[in-house]
Amino acid sequence: MKYFLFLxxxxxxxxxxxxxxxxxxxxxxxxxxxxxxxYAFRNTVSxxxxxxxxxxxxxIYYNTVYxxxxxxxxxxxxxxxxxxxxxGQYQVSSLISIGYGYSWFFGDxxxxxxxxxxxxxxxxxxxxxxxxxxxxxxxxxxxxxxxxVFIGTEAxxxxxxxxxIAKSATIGxxxxxxxxxxxxxxxxxxxxxxxVRKHKSFAxxxxxx
Numbered sequence: 001m002k003y004f005l006f007l008x009x010x011x012x013x014x015x016x017x018x019x020x021x022x023x024x025x026x027x028x029x030x031x032x033x034x035x036x037x038x039y040a041f042r043n044t045v046s047x048x049x050x051x052x053x054x055x056x057x058x059x060i061y062y063n064t065v066y067x068x069x070x071x072x073x074x075x076x077x078x079x080x081x082x083x084x085x086x087x088g089q090y091q092v093s094s095l096i097s098i099g100y101g102y103s104w105f106f107g108d109x110x111x112x113x114x115x116x117x118x119x120x121x122x123x124x125x126x127x128x129x130x131x132x133x134x135x136x137x138x139x140x141x142x143x144x145x146x147x148x149v150f151i152g153t154e155a156x157x158x159x160x161x162x163x164x165i166a167k168s169a170t171i172g173x174x175x176x177x178x179x180x181x182x183x184x185x186x187x188x189x190x191x192x193x194x195x196v197r198k199h200k201s202f203a204x205x206x207x208x209x
Contacts, residue, residue, distance in 0.1 A: 029115045031208060033185050034060065041208040056193050060111065061203040067108040069191025071119070075103040077128045077150065079159060079174030095144050095172075101128025103150075103178060108196055109187070111206060117184045125151045128159070146170055 027035070034041075039056040060066075079097045105124035109117055132144035148161015148170075156175060163170045180187035 027209065029184065030111050030117065030206060033117065033187075034206065036185055037189060055189070055191070057195065060206045061199040062111050062113045062206060064199040064203050065108050065110055065196040066189075066193050067196050068189035068193045070104045070189075071107055071109070071121070072102065072104045072188040072190055073178045073180040073186050075101050075126060075128065075179060076177040077101060077130065077157060077159065077174060078176065079130065079132075079172040082132075082144070082159075082163075082170045082172035095132035097130040097132035097144065097146075097172070097174070099128045099130035101150075102126050103176065104190070109189075113204070117180075117187065119180065119187065121154045121178075123151070123153060124157070125149065130159070130161075144170070150176075152176070 034056075037056075039060065077097075077099045079095070082095055082097070103124050103126035105121050107119060107121040109119045111117055127147075127149050129147045130145070132146075144163045144165050146161045146163040148159060150157045150159045152158055156173060159170075159172045159174065161170060162168070178186075
């Protein structure tokens with residue numbers, strides 16, 4: 001277990017390195033995102049699908065607010081303290097933890113003409129596993145290893161789960177790095193995607209180029 005945190009950090013670094021080494025392709029980043037997330041541009045075989053089976057509208061426009069039932073992304077949760085329930089008593093532990101998990105959240109998003117996706121996140125919830133060090137950053141022994149769930153907002157999350165090293169229930173408050181913020185292809189709309197408000201008459205449709 002003492003090497004778990006090292007492996008976890010190594011896996012996180014590998015994720016960031018793979019993002020940075022993505023080879024540019026001929027399509028724009030937004031077109032690549034739409035292709036990855038199942039959107040079919042016009043004049044394809046999917047045009048024959050009934051509307052009830054289509055996740056995306058027939059035409060997607062720039063500078064238009066869209067909403068799905070949920071949005072999802074891998075996430076890296078970070079916490080600096082926790083409260084553990086040991087032997088019938090609550091104890092505050094100064095642990096520095098980092099983990100990996102998946103977050104689902106409510107919100108909307110906009111495709112901008114500069115090939116960036118603007119996301120306005122709201123309430124979130126998810127699952128994650130954490131490995132923790134003591135506050136002195138000692139690598140000799142893990143301070144904790146726990147799995148559980150979290151709820152929160154864009155800035156903060158409340159984590160709750162079970163610590164397998166302390167053998168106790170634990171809760172903590174911390175932040176998250178949602179991977180869509182560094183790699184927009186990590187954003188995944190879940191459910192039918194709709195315009196929040198009808199697009200403006202001058203809005204430009206996104207073309208397959």
